Amino acid sequence: MYQNERVISHSAESVLATNKVLRNTYALLSMTLVFSAVAAFIGVAMNLSYGMALVADIVAIVILWFVLPRTANSAAGIPVVFAFTGLLGLGLGPVLNYYLAVNPAIVMTALGGTGVIFLGLSAYALTTRKDFSFMAAFLMVGMFVVLGAALLNIFLGMPALFLALNAAVVMIMSGFILYQTSAIIHGGETNYIMATASLFLSILNLFQALLHLLGAFGNND
Amino acid sequence: MGWEKIGSVILLAGMLIFIFPRMRQAIKHSPKGSFQDWKGFLIPLVAVILFIMLLISMVQ
Numbered sequence: 577m578y579q580n581e582r583v584i585s586h587s588a589e590s591v592l593a594t595n596k597v598l599r600n601t602y603a604l605l606s607m608t609l610v611f612s613a614v615a616a617f618i619g620v621a622m623n624l625s626y627g628m629a630l631v632a633d634i635v636a637i638v639i640l641w642f643v644l645p646r647t648a649n650s651a652a653g654i655p656v657v658f659a660f661t662g663l664l665g666l667g668l669g670p671v672l673n674y675y676l677a678v679n680p681a682i683v684m685t686a687l688g689g690t691g692v693i694f695l696g697l698s699a700y701a702l703t704t705r706k707d708f709s710f711m712a713a714f715l716m717v718g719m720f721v722v723l724g725a726a727l728l729n730i731f732l733g734m735p736a737l738f739l740a741l742n743a744a745v746v747m748i749m750s751g752f753i754l755y756q757t758s759a760i761i762h763g764g765e766t767n768y769i770m771a772t773a774s775l776f777l778s779i780l781n782l783f784q785a786l787l788h789l790l791g792a793f794g795n796n797d
Numbered sequence: 798m799g800w801e802k803i804g805s806v807i808l809l810a811g812m813l814i815f816i817f818p819r820m821r822q823a824i825k826h827s828p829k830g831s832f833q834d835w836k837g838f839l840i841p842l843v844a845v846i847l848f849i850m851l852l853i854s855m856v857q
Contacts, residue, residue, distance in 0.1 A: 630804045710830030716820040727809040794856030
């Protein structure tokens with residue numbers, strides 16, 4: 577009897593902890609998305625060069641790899657995650673400027689599309705409560721292949737490969753959103769700062785890939 | 798090759814080096830999915846693909 581009560585109490589605590597991580601993740605994610613959008617607006621207004629955007633992206637990746645894991649378990653992780661998302665937002669400046677000049681509707685469609693895909697996939701993972709932990713290897717191998725092909729395409733400069741890579745990125749990032757949300761639900765991810773950084777990166781990559789796809793297929797010139 | 802291209806190469810090469818051990822670890826330790834598990838992933842993926850096709854038709 578006492579044993580059963582302890583199991584129920586432990587299970588209830590676990591559900592509460594999961595809900596807390598989920599709530600904190602979505603709260604921080606929404607704040608970082610707004611902050612990143614402001615940074616992207618500044619990048620557009622400043623007419624940031626590709627070189628400066630690249631520097632912002634490199635600094636953001638360095639923060640993600642070396643600073644965030646050391647600070648994610650303390651309050652210091654919050655300004656770090658804002659710095660990371662702000663720099664990535666700023667790095668979007670030149671790409672946004674380009675597509676805004678070509679066809680502003682593409683940017684708005686990509687933005688709305690990303691929002692619908694993210695909300696739809698999150699709702700799917702949350703309502704079905706499926707465990708997507710089996711996808712870890714598939715997603716990591718997919719990401720590795722895409723990065724390798726992207727590196728190769730810097731030298732080849734093939735537009736068809738660029739488009740294929742963007743289509744692959746959309747699928748892989750969709751998988752990452754399902755995987756990360758499922759990890760939060762099933763207790764695989766208990767740090768809301770790391771969960772926010774991971775989901776933010778998936779959303780950003782999804783948006784950029786969608787922007788390139790819509791730009792390629794939607795441009796009739 | 799301009800310095801922006803060199804920077805992109807360094808960034809992508811760095812990402813590959815960073816991801817490689819994590820990929821190997823994921824291959825070794827991640828659980829294998831059943832047919833039902835993969836079906837649960839393919840359904841939303843097909844929905845995403847159809848949605849993107851709709852978006853493309855909207856901007857054309």
